[in-house]
Amino acid sequence: MLKLYHHPMSAASRYVRLLTGEYGEKPELVEERTWERRREFLAMNPAATLPVLIEDDGAPIVGGIVAGEYLDETRGVFSRDKRLMPEKPVERAEVRRLTEWFMEKFDAEVTRYLVRERVFKLEMPKSEGGGSPDASAIRAARTNSKHHLRYIGWLAESRNWLAGPRLTQADLAAAAALSVLDYLGEIPWESEPAAKEWYSRIKSRPSFRPLLSERVRGVPAVQHYADLDF
Template identity: 75%
Template sequence: MRRSRKAISAMLRLHHHPMSAASRFARLILGEYGERAELVEEKPWERRREFLALNPAATLPVLIEDDGPPIVGGLVIAEYLDETRGIYQRDRRLMAEKPIERAEIRRLSEWFVNKLESEVTRYLVRERVFKLDMKVEHGGGPPDASAIRAARANLKNHMRYIGWLAESRDWLAGPRISQADLAAASALSVLDYLGEVDWDREGAAKDWYQRLKSRPSFRPFLAERIRGIPPVAHYAELDF
């Protein structure tokens, strides 16, 4: 009894940024598993010395449990939380049991955390949000219109793919909700804040996103505001 109590009250600290999709991914998983973490906001472009010591790649998020070694990156954190929380959750576990089904969940988690990020989210967030806050020596300056254009074109293809997945399956990776859904939704929540998502073109994707948006783990995002950038009008509406 003592043991499990200790596990429940473990100290978790998440280095994150509110507009980092992978950080939101980690927060959604923590939320789904009923864990609270202390949130430390990082501006990775500043390459703070103490942050680089945690993660020399200078990427977000980074999770620390009980002052242990850093757990680095959205996908690595997802695996860690599955191994330390998910396996005790039965119906609420965000991973399948069978290796071949786990492979599909991982493929799509990687797709959204890495591919969607590097083709779409990174550019739109950098050009439209981070640059407002960046000094010139950190890469600040006017937004790069051609990067924004390319990212928007790429987003159309990603939305088609999400729409296709949402149409052909109950959840993106199969019959049950999984971390792949949270990986996709975390990126879309950032893009939606910025008004970049054309929901009306992809009805199945919209239905799927509405189901996720109404989960309690999602609620904190809907209340967050970035200074100087108000969200799109429907951002916090569950029925949009």
């Protein structure tokens, strides 16, 4: 049995939910508000980041990328053509480069600012940094976001899926990050038709459904968020 400490607005948490969904599993979800720095949570992950995955009360598996490797090693390798990693090491390196890009670089330049300013600050007490959003942080993140969307568009135009001919972990990592921003209405889809076509393909997968039906208290989703034809 899998248990996932997550937050609906954490891209790395969504990534792990998509992976488990693709492998036909449904982890028990525990919502964690990391800014509360709960003692039991810090004991599992002193970096206080999400997600943390636990299998059968075993040792914590910390972080989206690390959980992705774990799920590949314990599920992917037994899944034949449903495996979300290619066979050749050098092709795996390309999947990992892009997974890291969307989980780390995109997060550091875009997602974490938009989510912090537009969602978490509403929930956090003033003493933890809550309060009104910082307009300049939002502006900077939106500018960075355009470059990333263009890069996805370029990848989607040059390849069938982002890392090559088949669906891989890299597509789920990118889609997880974009889905958080899309919820907030932060993706100008019309400017990147190839990115939009790729996202609509991935959005219609059954693994995506639980994310599309979820709502965050106090933060309405943009109107087209759950539409498969957006």
